[in-house]
Amino acid sequence: MKSGRLVSGLFFGLACLYFLLPLVGTLEFSLRARRGEYSLDAYRNVLGDPQFHQTIGYSFILSMATIVLGVLIIAPTAFWVRLKLPRLRPVVEFLTLMPLVIPPIVIVFGYIRLYNTSSWLPLLGSSAGSDFLLVCGYATLSLPYMYRAIDTGLRAIDVSTLTEAAQSLGAGWVTIMAKVILPNILVAILSGAFLTFAIVIGEYVLAALLNRPAFGPYMVWMGGNKAYEPAALAVVAFAITWASMGLIQLFSRFSKHTQARR
Template sequence: MKPSRIWAWLALAVGALYFALPLIGTIEFSLRMRRGVYSFDAYRAVLSDPQFRATFSFSVFMALMTIVLGVLVIAPTAYWVRLKLPRWRPIVEFITLLPLVVPPIVLVFGYIRLYNTSSWLPLTGTAGGTNLLLLAGYTVLALPYMYRAVDTGLRTIDVATLTEAAQSLGAGWITIMARIILPNIMVAILSGAFLTFAIVIGEFVLAALLNRPAFGPYLQVLGANRAYEPAALAVITFAITWACMGLIQLVTRLQKHTQVPR
């Protein structure tokens, strides 16, 4: 074996150990709730907690709504910029990067300032209005990742040719977007959806300051008051994340196998 390959495998092994050892330690610690033996007591305690089910289901619902809103806003915007406004791409890309520069705490305080009960649009006065603010905040936080995923997908197809062909057959803009563009970039959308899901599930600042029953604040409270349950919860979250990644890979392979060769 060449020395370069040895160093490459050595670097790969070190990187794998760097990520695997903390995970193994977390799993081992989560099984020690019962003294002297390994057990799943911590997992049973977490899964049987009504607050866990309520907060996790709320965050999953908000994640799905964020994905839908993100796709409805970002996909047509990225498509239109690539098709009609290519000179605006640097400006749009700069705008989509702003959530990485502006801290979430600044964003949420701006929401509270603008939409409190004494403002012109008192959204924070009701649970539904506060949920709308939380949804808007999640969409903004996921904007850099969703936009880049969609834009990368649009780069892999000939947007202009597909649009001209669809228009020559009498298709309108909604039909072009729904039946031609979106199916061709579905894998890219799923990648952005996975990142959005991960962001929403673990987000703490927006949900805590808007006082919503989300999974992030529950995880923080549990970690401050329990020992073994947070480790079990971290393992469960890690498993859900890897399950989403596996689904993305599965959908990608299925799409490659179902594509008709030209």
């Protein structure tokens, strides 16, 4: 048993080195903007850039909209398939895997083809329409992760018993979904929301070809025009991602603690 723990610890340490060493190297390089000494000049340049604040704020708003749209579509679908249509579950799982097969560039060219200014529904003729299409594209890309997170949460609870109990008290389907099912799979929804947030923050193709001021194209532009700032921007993006993970873990523990007290 001791040798097994030693081997497990060794592999865990090697995995940490594999993932952390590139980040440490990126951090060290980002501090070399001033010749001969370490400085935070690259971080000052990035954080002081108005375009950084504009793009990160834009992507954050779109990520929240994508999460809401994804939950509104996927949670009722997964709930209904698990409760009433279990035979269709393989079909639904197959459909949710399609975004992993179809490249994002195919999706965005389909949007441009169908919704340009000369089409029957010219959504690309306005900023609001382009933003809506971008949110739909992000929701499509996050579909495999959000669906499996919510489906895993539904597996952990007795959906049939909870639904029957709520119906016996006179609750309708909307009430059951909003007040019974969603609170019980909140941790699973947060897991899917984190993955969706990570996808939206780092996505480039959809935002670039739809000509939207998102964070992904800004990172690519910075990488092609600056030396040390791209490394600083990568570290900042990692920090935002890890902060999101920490908040999710904190919220999950708080939720479990509250449920245990009840």
